[in-house]
Amino acid sequence: MQSSTMIAEAIENQRRHEKRRWLVLATLLFLLLLSFIFDIATGPSLLSLNDVIQALLHSIGAPVEVSRTTEVIVTNLRLPIALMALVVGGSLGVGGAEMQTLLNNPMASPYTLGMAAAAGFGAALMLYVGSLGLSSQIAVPIGAFVCCMLSASLLFGLAMMRHISSGQLILAGIALLFLFQSLLSLVQFVSSPELSQQILFWLFGSLTKANWTNVMITALVTGVCVLILMKDAWKLTALRLGEERAKSLGVNVTRLRLKTLILVAIMTATATSFVGIIGFIGIVAPNIARMLVGEDQRYFLPLSFIVGAFLLSSASVLSKVIVPGALFPIGIVTAIIGVPFFFWLIIGKRR
């Protein structure tokens, strides 16, 4: 009798714990919505929040009257960029979260394993060879995507070997990072100053390259990858107990590792090929999510997405308001807000 009340109580506590985590998810989703609306409102012509909300409602078919200018600014110019910030931020957040899970290391992200550097090299190479006759708007993303996947497939090969530890995988990734960074430098070294400038600008990372087509592609790819990862939520949670223990629970660790690595590579390659290199979200977002909801992937994974999306979206707002009229490359802004936060995270952990 005594024990059954204790069991009921423990279930009650668990349910409360779950509710609390849902609340965290909802709160951050609300913050994300706010930054999204701010992101649309800010720009060369400042819109009122009210106008933005009305225009958004109008665009999803609600019977609201909006001025033609506002409608054009919102749906044609700002909405793709703001949505791209959400999707790319989210995909970087999830990519980082799963890399950290896979490699059992809170400092890991797709960037640590050289995926971004490889994409950068691919883009630079395409600019250098003159896009192979295609328009550079198509050729550069393709180059970035292909190179990123090529570099990642070296990792896939390693991950398939049975007795490669996560530590060795990280080492291999870091080696690839250096390799592609030097190759990138090489391309810049042999390019003309103008071309070098162009490459540098691509590397900064910028959401202004967003349009409806590439937003839709990125959203579709990210959506599918995230859903597949969600299906493995419990297995990924088990992986965090250590590879040996995950195996003892019946997880096919080699297969899960390969599958996750491929999904993350596809997401990263897609996002990076359209917006360039945006650092730090992949590391910071999962760490925030972990502090807020722990490592039950049912919450950790979606929250990493939401936090990543929120960070990039607010960085986008910031990049427009730091110097009014000028647009800072967002890749610079994220690292600047990311680094102090990161230090706080490291020091805060000791308390």
Added chain:
Amino acid sequence: MLQAHNISLAYDDLVLADDMSFSLEAGKTHVIIGPNGTGKSTLLKMLFGDVQPQSGAVRFNDQTLTKASLPQWRKQFGYMPQDIRLDVGLSVLEVVLLGQLNALSLKLGDSLLEEALQALEQIGLLHLANRDVRTLSGGQCQMILFAQALMRKPDILMLDEPVSALDLHFQQVLLDHLDQQTKQKGWVSLMILHDLNLAAQYADNLLVLKGGKVVAQGAPRDVITPQMVEQVYGVKADVQLDGLGVPFIRTQRRGANAFMTMKASVTPSVVGKDYVS
């Protein structure tokens, strides 16, 4: 019945199994003892299908372990590896639940939660259910992982040094529970222990491993002898039987006596007798 037939397993020049065969009956607790580095843990991994032997076969009832049968094979195991660190942001309840990994969905039903909580209750740790595992001691982690292994509802339960971090009370809780469940549910239970007294108390069948061979096997009272202890561990020990016929052993200190033994060339057996009397 879990059987190993003519297993040979070696890393470079280190022979872990040399044409080794044994069979482990269901409903009994089998305990492996042996010196460090003789491949006890590797043997468990081999039975689990994580390490492939160079030759030989492993069978459980009418199944044979092959690469293709591996997923099905592992479903029958509860396996608790040696490493007991739990550095992950999960609650105790969540860690125990992972034992039923294949039954978990995005929404957790009450019945699974209840099952996990009962597993905790049986080993006296229900009060920890909602704690973050990072706040637990090493011994508590070890008990939680035992509960996780129980959650798997195994046919074969393999525990690699399951009491290495436990205090006297929890050693008894774990081993008593294991013994009782093994007999009641007809599990093949196999564990590695270093404490020969615990091994003597809880083993139905004791396997002594050394140099890739099972050098002795059988009931503890037949296996644990001063000769075996000296031969396997190079340690002199006195072995007596308690009132229940279970052997208990006490090792003799190296040190002054051993030193004198060498100097004065007194025969070890004489020193042994002196020590006992």
